[in-house]
Amino acid sequence: MSSKRITRSNEIRTLKMTDxxxxxxxxxxxxxxxxxxVNGTFAAYSRQEHPVKxxxxxxxxxxxKISLVTAGEGIFTMDGVRHEVKGPTIIFINPHTVxxxxxxTKEQDGYYCLFTEELxxxxxxxxxxxxxxxxxxxxxxxxxxxxxxxxxxxxRQLAREFQENAAFKQEAILIYIxxxxxxxxxxxxxxxxxxxxxxxxxxxxxxxxxxxxKQFPIEHPTQQIGIKTAKEFAAALNTHPNHLNACVxxxxxRTISEHIRQRILLEAKLLLMHSDWxxxxxxxxxxxxxxxxxxxxxxxxxxxxPQAFRQH
Numbered sequence: 001m002s003s004k005r006i007t008r009s010n011e012i013r014t015l016k017m018t019d020x021x022x023x024x025x026x027x028x029x030x031x032x033x034x035x036x037x038v039n040g041t042f043a044a045y046s047r048q049e050h051p052v053k054x055x056x057x058x059x060x061x062x063x064x065k066i067s068l069v070t071a072g073e074g075i076f077t078m079d080g081v082r083h084e085v086k087g088p089t090i091i092f093i094n095p096h097t098v099x100x101x102x103x104x105t106k107e108q109d110g111y112y113c114l115f116t117e118e119l120x121x122x123x124x125x126x127x128x129x130x131x132x133x134x135x136x137x138x139x140x141x142x143x144x145x146x147x148x149x150x151x152x153x154x155x156r157q158l159a160r161e162f163q164e165n166a167a168f169k170q171e172a173i174l175i176y177i178x179x180x181x182x183x184x185x186x187x188x189x190x191x192x193x194x195x196x197x198x199x200x201x202x203x204x205x206x207x208x209x210x211x212x213x214k215q216f217p218i219e220h221p222t223q224q225i226g227i228k229t230a231k232e233f234a235a236a237l238n239t240h241p242n243h244l245n246a247c248v249x250x251x252x253x254r255t256i257s258e259h260i261r262q263r264i265l266l267e268a269k270l271l272l273m274h275s276d277w278x279x280x281x282x283x284x285x286x287x288x289x290x291x292x293x294x295x296x297x298x299x300x301x302x303x304x305x306p307q308a309f310r311q312h
Contacts, residue, residue, distance in 0.1 A: 046110075067111075072108035090140075111158075272310045
């Protein structure tokens with residue numbers, strides 16, 4: 001991807017979340033208009049159903065934006081720096097960033113989501129911990145088709161949550177946003193790897209967390225995670241469980257078991273909240289052959305049974 005500094009336009013528009021509902025200044029008009037964001041804090045769309053305009057002049061906005069380009073090409077500028085988008089690309093945009101976009105191919109596909117800092121109202125300082133969302137950061141990365149497929153699955157979940165009115169909607173949206181930001185940091189780490197030294201332990205820890213995360217999200221009741229123990233992860237990574245655990249602990253501060261337990265618990269809560277699958281089906285998807293073992297696991301780590309969590 002080439003980078004070249006260009007002259008910034010003197011005319012910069014400021015776009016607001018309300019523009020999405022009132023005049024759709026970022027999007028082509030369709031008979032079916034996008035729904036109002038969740039409490040004015042969030043919106044998610046497919047680039048096919050609501051494609052961006054072929055050319056967008058310099059603008060700022062009052063919301064953050066994450067864009068996934070899976071097909072199509074174009075010229076994207078961020079604060080005067082020119083980027084050629086060719087092939088799958090993920091882009092993170094800060095509200096203060098001045099950006100422009102010019103499509104160079106007719107075909108365009110992918111997803112995008114918009115959100116304000118109010119989405120993190122319980123922990124507003126948490127946004128400061130995500131470097132890809134900070135002003136002036138390098139926040140546009142080419143990705144592989146495999147990465148694009150995984151990110152697309154997260155965006156589909158976000159779009160579903162946005163369109164529906166399920167219980168704990170805001171909480172689920174926040175979880176998926178955090179997953180996007182986590183994957184973005186991994187992509188950024190891969191891109192920067194040739195320029196920054198990483199220890200063998202850090203590289204092995206990254207391979208573990210990447211392999212763990214790639215098993216999610218669970219999108220249908222016939223999908224089951226294939227690796228769920230420290231021994232199985234070590235075998236998949238061609239190393240000894242004790243060595244892997246030591247590397248992961250050193251690099252992340254948590255053991256392999258803690259990572260696995262927290263990620264399975266997170267997915268269990270999402271499935272209980274946002275699917276009508278039976279408890280036994282969810283248990284099987286998450287690697288529990290006996291639903292009773294899943295109930296015991298869930299109760300131990302959330303202080304309530306799966307049934308009680310779903311009813312609440």
